[in-house]
Each structure stands twice: as structure tokens, then as C-alpha cells.
Amino acid sequence: MARIVMKFGGTSVANLERIRNVAARVKKEVEAGNEVAVIVSAMAGDTNRLVALCEEASPLYDLREYDVVVSSGEQVTIGLLSIVLQSMGVPARSWLGWQIPVNTSDAHGSARIQSIDTSDMIRRFGEGQVAVVAGFQGVDSMGRITTLGRGGSDTSAVGLAAALKADRCDIYTDVDGVYTTDPRIVAKARKLDKITYEEMLEMASQGAKVLQTRSVELAMKEGVRLQVLSSFEERPGTLVVDEGEIVEQEIVSGIAYSRDEAKITLREVPDRPGIAASIFGPLTDAMINVDMIVQNVSATGEATDLTFTVTKADFNRAVEVLKGEEQTIGYKELRADKDVVKVSVIGVGMRSHAGVAQRMFKALADKGINIQVISTSEIKVSVLIAEEYTELALRSLHTAYGLDAA
Structure with missing residues (x-):
């Protein structure tokens, strides 16, 4: 029993x-x-x-x-x-x-x-x-x-x-389980028999809608064995388990994407100590979460460009907050773009394999897709690209990492 x-x-x-x-x-x-x-x-x-x-x-x-x-x-x-x-x-x-x-x-x-x-x-x-x-x-x-x-x-x-x-x-x-990517976009997506808590947490936080992020965090903390199943079909689902339960771990387990991204670039920001705090402090006070951040190297030591992403829901408020801080921050121009998507390659196998990010960059370059922002963690590489390339990017990366169903 x-x-x-x-x-x-x-x-x-x-x-x-x-x-x-x-x-x-x-x-x-x-x-x-x-x-x-x-x-x-x-x-x-x-x-x-x-x-x-x-x-x-x-x-x-x-x-x-x-x-x-x-x-x-x-x-x-x-x-x-x-x-x-x-x-x-x-x-x-x-x-x-x-x-x-x-x-x-x-x-x-x-x-x-x-x-x-x-x-x-x-x-x-x-x-x-x-x-x-x-x-x-x-x-x-x-x-x-x-x-x-x-x-x-x-x-x-x-x-x-x-x-x-x-x-x-x-x-x-x-849905009847966790797939390597969205099967509505990539016909060759495969259902996974098992996935680790960490991978599922990254998949959920990077846009996969199968499980809510907090539930995966709690399952990982408490060691609860999760299974994702279809309500409408009698077939095996996907187990979310500890890494030790998966014998042969793929380098990359899945590719997630999020359309809920908006990019903001501040041009010619003074390159001085405390400038980042003057930008992100007011955003924090307004309860606006910032995700990907990239700062260009200052050629002269006087001014630099700073780019970051927020959710689409926070986009208009973020722009208004930054416009209100224009004199304090001292930037020359604010550029905003909602037509972007974040694509993430995820897998615990990345810890022990080199070249995962390079393969991602090459696959996108081969399709003429420009990378706007990059962020990484131990088991994830995320890039920001133009939204019009979402489907092409997912299919290309799915093939590049050998995830296509036979």
C-alpha cells in the first residue's frame, strides 16, 4: 500500500x-x-x-x-x-x-x-x-x-x-509529461522519462509551463518524488527526481523559452562607482525584478552602455521609473524593445562537459540569428534574441544538441 x-x-x-x-x-x-x-x-x-x-x-x-x-x-x-x-x-x-x-x-x-x-x-x-x-x-x-x-x-x-x-x-x-522543448513548435520534441529537480526548476523558471516554480523548489527541498501525467490519456508520464536516480545523464535535457521578456538599454551611462545601484535601486523600490544584465566595456573610461531585461508586465513601469531618474543616473538615451524572447539550454550534464555554450552560439549563428544578451548558470545558458526567430532557434538548437526524436 x-x-x-x-x-x-x-x-x-x-x-x-x-x-x-x-x-x-x-x-x-x-x-x-x-x-x-x-x-x-x-x-x-x-x-x-x-x-x-x-x-x-x-x-x-x-x-x-x-x-x-x-x-x-x-x-x-x-x-x-x-x-x-x-x-x-x-x-x-x-x-x-x-x-x-x-x-x-x-x-x-x-x-x-x-x-x-x-x-x-x-x-x-x-x-x-x-x-x-x-x-x-x-x-x-x-x-x-x-x-x-x-x-x-x-x-x-x-x-x-x-x-x-x-x-x-x-x-x-x-500534457502527458515534460518534453525536451515545446512540442507545439518542435515536432521532434521527445517526452522525458525522468528529469532532475534542478533541471525542472530551470525549465519552469525559464518559461516551461508544466510545473509552477515554487512547487519544484519545495519538492527539491523536501525530497518529494513528482510525476507529471496527462489527465486525459492513460500513459506513463515524467518523473522529477534526484540527480542520483538518473543513470545516464544527457548533457542537455531540454530547451525552454520565454516570450515574457522586454529589453531596456541605457546608452552612455557614466562609468563610475555606484552607477549600477542608482539604476537598479529605484527599480527594486518599485518591486520590478531584473533578469539578464550586460554592460559594455567602456572604451574611454567615461561612459558605457547597460542592457537588462524585465518582464513584459513590468516593462512600462520600468521605463517610467528610469525616465524619472534620468537626471540622477545621467544616461544619454533610453532604448526599449518588447519584441524579444529568451531561449535557454538546460542540463545538469553541462557541469562535466565543455563547449555547450559554444555549440549554442554556433547553431544560432549558422541560422543568422543575432544574440543580444547572454546569461549563464551552472546548468543553463540563456540568450536573448529577436522574437521573430523563436521557432527557428528552438528547432535549430533541438537538432544541434541531438534531442530530436528518431
Whole structure:
């Protein structure tokens, strides 16, 4: 007998027919003798609708009340799934975040899990009951409902799996696993049987939408075995595991891309100590995250160019902040470009193999694709290119690293 956490996203519970499909999956695990906790999101589109209602009610809404509103979608799905399971002869009960409780920080709208009390849930497992749990939500130190931020149901599932000491956490989505790159763009993309936590974390943070970044961080920290599966097809998925579980590690495991990038260049910035602080300090104060940064070498020692990226959502605010600091910084010109994309080559095998970045640069050069910005980490090389070359770059790199399916 195993203890399993199963998580189903919004598309998996979009209507009653799909909820019945989820219930059938759960029943199969119960009949196999497993103890099961199910985490579900709100029905597809419900959270967006609830967020829009809050914004329409007041642009300056109280985040505590926002959490009350947007967390209500999960209450519907856990109730419906419990009813369907009961109709199939499977003992089940629904759990809201505060009923478990899932204790979180007080940061409404983006709370972090601090502890989960699973004692009552485990006792009910012993009675043969399935726990149907609302994802995305918890309770703060004052007893008020909190939410974990968009995509927080993945984090709820991993957190619960860690607290339950579950044997596995299965994340059911509308894809059947983790691919070497986006199969909608690269027809020869391959599904991976296994991928390391570190690679999955880089893939998620660099644009892959399969798993939410915080959930992967938590799984890696707590050693939770993750599996990504399709909600709609009965086929093996992708296991996210410790590096030691993968016998033959590829040099490069995947290629991710993010269209959520915008580039800002400040021309002829004074080349003096403290200039970087005068640029990035005001951006930090405005809660704007900066990603890739490159500074040109100053030929004269007097002025240099500095380029960096922000998210598209922060782009207009970043430009306004920098224009407001023009006199303080002393730059001559601000250039802004939203028509860019970040492409990243990822793999733990990079640690022990030279020439990975050079192969990337050559593959792009052979296709006439200019690299605007470069950033690296131990297991990742990222470049910024013109958005029009996204598909060509992905296909070229996928072939260059030998990732194409046979």
C-alpha cells in the first residue's frame, strides 16, 4: 500500500464530465489499496473571472478580501468531486485550507506555506476515506483565508505530500509529461522519462509551463518524488527526481523559452562607482525584478552602455521609473524593445562537459540569428534574441544538441 497525493488542474475539472473522469482515476488508486489525497484547482477560467470581479469592484481592493473571493472556486470543485466519489461508492470528504489547517504566512495574495497539520487526515485514511483538498489556499496567523499566488495548487500538492510523507505526488495536467522543448513548435520534441529537480526548476523558471516554480523548489527541498501525467490519456508520464536516480545523464535535457521578456538599454551611462545601484535601486523600490544584465566595456573610461531585461508586465513601469531618474543616473538615451524572447539550454550534464555554450552560439549563428544578451548558470545558458526567430532557434538548437526524436 502506498500513500499518494494526486493533483488536478483547472482544465481537468472544467466540467462535471471531467470531474467524473478525475473520480475514476482516484477510484482506481483506492482499489489498488492506496491511501489517497486529491488536490484540485478551481474550474478552468473561474479564478480569472473572480480576479476580474475584484478589480471591477475596486482597483485598490483589500488583499484579505481578495483572497476570500478568489479562493472560492476551489470550494466548488472539492465539493463536486467528493459528491461524485461518494456516488461511486468511494468514501470521501472535502477539506478547505483552514480546516486541515494549512498554516501560511500573512502575505495575502502570495502567502507561503509554513506548516500543515495532517493528523486528522491520516486518521481518516485509516478508515478508508479519500481526502479531497482545496489547492491554492491556507490560513494565516489571524485565522483569515490566504492564497498562495497563481499556480499555487501545485505548491499545495507538494506541501501536502511532504507533510503526509507521501510515496509520490502525481501532477495531472493537459500534457502527458515534460518534453525536451515545446512540442507545439518542435515536432521532434521527445517526452522525458525522468528529469532532475534542478533541471525542472530551470525549465519552469525559464518559461516551461508544466510545473509552477515554487512547487519544484519545495519538492527539491523536501525530497518529494513528482510525476507529471496527462489527465486525459492513460500513459506513463515524467518523473522529477534526484540527480542520483538518473543513470545516464544527457548533457542537455531540454530547451525552454520565454516570450515574457522586454529589453531596456541605457546608452552612455557614466562609468563610475555606484552607477549600477542608482539604476537598479529605484527599480527594486518599485518591486520590478531584473533578469539578464550586460554592460559594455567602456572604451574611454567615461561612459558605457547597460542592457537588462524585465518582464513584459513590468516593462512600462520600468521605463517610467528610469525616465524619472534620468537626471540622477545621467544616461544619454533610453532604448526599449518588447519584441524579444529568451531561449535557454538546460542540463545538469553541462557541469562535466565543455563547449555547450559554444555549440549554442554556433547553431544560432549558422541560422543568422543575432544574440543580444547572454546569461549563464551552472546548468543553463540563456540568450536573448529577436522574437521573430523563436521557432527557428528552438528547432535549430533541438537538432544541434541531438534531442530530436528518431
